[in-house]
Amino acid sequence: MSPIVTEAEVGPTDVLAIRFATADPLAGDHELVLRHRKAGHERRVRAQIPETAVPLTSLELTPGLWDAYLSGAAGEIRLISTDPGFSLDRLDSYALSSRTLGFHAYRTMDGYLALKVRKLLAMAEVRAVWLRERRFEVTGLLAYTGLSDDGVRRNARLIMQQRGSVSSVEVGATVEGVRFHAAMSLFGLLNPGSWEPSLEVDGLGTPLRLSARIDDVLSKRRRLQYPAATVDGMRIQPYYDTRDDLYVGVEA
Amino acid sequence: MKISLLLPTAYGLGGGVRSAFNLAARLADAHEVEIVSVERHREVPFLPLDPRVRLRSLVDTRPESGTAGPMSVAFARLPRLMRTDLALWRYLRTPRTDVLITGRPSLSILAARHAPRRVIRIAREHTPPVPERAGxxxxxxxxxDAxxxxxxxxxxEYASLLAGTGVRIRAIGNSLAPGNRPRSRMDNRIVAAAGRFVPSKSYDRLIHSFAIVVDKRxxxxxxxxxxxxxxxxxxSLVYDRExxxxxxxxxxxxDIEGEFAKASVVAVTSRRESGAMSIIEALGCGVPVVSFAGLRGVEEIVESEWNGILVPEGEDDGQAFANALLGLIDDDEQRKKMGVYALETSVRYGSQVIGAFWEELIGELGAGRRS
Incomplete structure (x- = not known):
């Protein structure tokens, strides 16, 4: 029986840890082969059975999806995985470090191990949004900034920039460690159009775009729809675009 | 032996199609197997099908489906139901198979009436006999034949209804897909539920119960x-309950199993279950199930406080269901223990186990034909 992957996860130091299950001990040397799904180029690293740890940063992986194979004397097999590849809490921990490239192990829909590599920008990951008491309220955590979850308070501001316009609205926000919370009156947003929220935190360079990308739910536009509020005849509704960036839409 | 599974459609994604595809894949280990879909409304099936299993359809309902020749043009102009009936009748008169397994009562009735007696005809029933149609x-x-x-x-119920007819009656559960399945780590704060959004699935009950859960967790x-x-x-209900x-x-x-494996609990609030496919798949991923007691067939799979929790239906069952979810949410150890027992239970529904029951039945019926 071919080995199957029972655990696969990329840790905070960008090391891919894999645990294999095999019915019989495997003889000889083995290589883990990562092959770019579109471009076809590959990286080969020595793999120990039943456990191996692969530092990914030295492999110079380019963004995209990389399928995993195991190569040995008996040939090459695509690695079947029984592990979803992540825990939500560990994804949050992974997002604590400052990064420009992110690695994420996952099980494909047809049951194989793969690695997703993507470019990252520091961002404000949204966890909850409310329109209540005529305010837009949002909470979440700072991702890929390098700040620690130490509970230290920092000065911050929620900025709403109207798309295609120079109009912007600003309000003070609370940041403790990597957790943030902000609330803005809806009366300041009563111009029709789309508003792009971002968070400006003292000590961090550029404002952080409010998005939701690290909770394993892609395409939030379809899956997570927020209720609308009506203020002075204007309909206000937060929504996500196809990249899972948050907007606040205002219609007459 | 050639085995054909006749389904209303093989192009959907419900539990009936999943279980038929799983059974077909297992039977293909030793037989020539085909799935015959009465209707086809997509180019390719939504669910993956074992490449050894042949798939064909009787009526192509896709708007772009072509017609060749005057007979086909005339056929395409017939009303849809008439086309289906005609195509089914034509198929059943000469099914070119040794074993015909029908996946819905209406198909079973037509198979009994029109399929030649040399073909072993087996009705695969996901529902109990409806009293109005008992006669x-x-x-x-x-x-x-069975x-x-x-x-x-x-x-x-089928045994008492068909007593004295000589029809063999068996209970064989739905089968999990062959091969390895994903296993939950049981550490994500996710409850999952799957099925069509129709009244009988009672998702409104689940949402009301989950509001109680969210209040606390x-x-x-x-x-x-x-x-x-x-x-x-x-x-709208989700909005109303904030x-x-x-x-x-x-x-x-x-890939519902892949999604169940990301969860720590699977909730089933249906008012009736017909093959309980989702429940079997959840257990197969090592995830405990919370459901209602008294659901037909479910109590044969879920043992309360062992591999899940069965909540008694009653006046305040929404609160009781929420309490059951909270009980599992708040007790990591118990939840993980139930996950292990869930995996143990799922062995009974492995494709090798279920496939062996089918092989035995088909073998018996085949031997009866030869003797």
Whole structure:
């Protein structure tokens, strides 16, 4: 029986840890082969059975999806995985470090191990949004900034920039460690159009775009729809675009 | 031996199609197997099918489906139901198979009436006999070789209805897909539920119960997998209960096991279950199930406080269901223990085990024909 992957996860130091299950001990040397799904180029690293740890940063992986194979004397097999590849809490921990490239192990829909590599920008990951008491309220955590979850308070501001316009609205926000919370009156947003929220935190360079990308739910536009509020005849509704960036839409 | 599984459609994604595909894949280890879909409305099936299993359809309902020759043009102009009936009748008169397994009562009745007697005809029943149709079933199912129910309780009802007819009655549960399946780590704060958004699935009950859960454990999320006519109403209910941050409408997926494996609990609030396929798949991923007691067939799979929790239906069952979810949410150790027992239970529904029951039945019926 071919080995199957029972655990696969990329840790905070960008090391891919894999645990294999095999019915019989495997003889000889083995290589883990990562092959770019579109471009076809590959990286080969020595793999120990039943456990191996692969530092990914030295492999110079380019963004995209990389399928995993195991190569040995008996040939090459695509690695079947029984592990979803992540825990939500560990994804949050992974997002604590400052990064420009992110690695994420996952099980494909047809049951194989793969690695997703993507470019990252520091961002404000949204966890909850409310329109209540005529305010837009949002909470979440700072991702890929390098700040620690130490509970230290920092000065911050929620900025709403109207798309295609120079109009912007600003309000003070609370940041403790990597957790943030902000609330803005809806009366300041009563111009029709789309508003792009971002968070400006003292000590961090550029404002952080409010998005939701690290909770394993892609395409939030379809899956997570927020209720609308009506203020002075204007309909206000937060929504996500196809990249899972948050907007606040205002219609007459 | 050639085995054909006749389904209303092989192009959907419900439990009936999943279980038929799983059974076909297992039977293909030793037989020539085909799936015959009465209707075809997509280019390719939504769910993956074992490449050894042949798939064909009787009526192509895709708007772009071509017609060749004057007979085909005339056929395409017939009303849809008439086309289906005609195509089914034509197929059943000469099915070119040794074993015909029908996946719905209407198909079983037609198979009993029109399929040649040399073909072994087996009705695969996901529902109990409907009392209003008891007379029809009694009269027409007598022409079948066997009826296979998904649970013991259904088997008992078919057995008493068809007593003295000589039809073999068996209980064989639905089968998990062959091969390795994903296993939950049981550490994500996710409750999952899957099925069509129709009243009988009672997702409204689940959403009301989950509101109670969120009140106490706001960091837990409910992921609903499926689609259907109730979706708009359910989304409104989510807004009304201010659960929009906690309830995600995940849409349909061809890999429900992969999604269950991301969850720590699977909730089933149906008012009736027919093959309990989702329950078996959840257990197969090592995830405990919370459901209602008294659901036909479910008590044969879920043992309360062992591999899940069965909540008694009653006046305040929404609160009771929420309490059951909270009980598992708050007790990591118990939840993980139930996950292990869930895996143990799922062995009974492995494709090798279920496939062996089918092989035995088909072998018996084949031997009866030869003697």
């Amino acid at each position: 029809v079933i009694k009269r027409l199912y007598a022409g079948l 009826v296979v129910a998904v649970s013991e309780v259904d088997r008992g 706001p960091d837990w999320r409910l992921r609903l997998y499926g689609s259907g006519p109730e979706e708009k109403r359910l989304r 659960l929009h941050n906690n309830v995600y409408f995940m849409g349909t997926t061809a």
